[in-house]
Amino acid sequence: KNKWVVLDPVGCGASIFRLQSARQIADLANKLIIRANASEIIALAGHQVTCHGLDAIHVSEDALFSGRELSLRYACSVVISGTVDCIICATGEIQLHNGARMMASVTGMGCTLSALTGAFAAVGDTT
Structure with a gap:
């Protein structure tokens, strides 16, 4: 169908089941x-990732190469x-410096952004 899918692959670097499920959704x-x-971006792209459970260890800039790969692949x-x-999209990329480190301590901020x-x-x- 012609509907947008927003994929939030929570913890896909911590579990092969989560990783495979996220890739199946992206393929469809x-x-x-x-x-x-x-x-999560690094793991979804198929690269080695350092995880601590579901928590992110890497910063956004670490995942730019993997993000570009995913943008092209899918x-x-x-x-x-x-x-x-x-x-990152087909027409370019942008970095927004509006975040706060404290947001990493608040559960659900990523889910809020996905929503x-x-x-x-x-x-x-368009996106």
């Missing part, structure tokens, strides 16, 4: 936005959240 989506932290937009948020991404994708023409 026609219009895809991947929103994840740096560790013809999608990739949002890497962290103190610096990075957005907002889905809401904007639902009413917008």
Whole structure:
């Protein structure tokens, strides 16, 4: 169908089941936005990742190469959240320096960003 899918591959670097499930969803989506932290982006791209359970160890800038790979592989937009948020799409990329380190201590901030991404994708023409 012609609906946006916002994939938030929570903890995909911590579990092979989560990783395989996230990849299957990405393979099936026609219009895809991947929103994840740096560790999840690196793992989803197939690179070695350092994880501490579900928590991100890497910073957004560490995942730019992996994010670019995913954007090309799935013809999608990739949002890497962290103190610096990075957005990668077919037409370019941008880094937003609006985050705060404290947000990493608040449970659910990534999920909130995923929900907002889905809401904007639902009413917008492009990512």
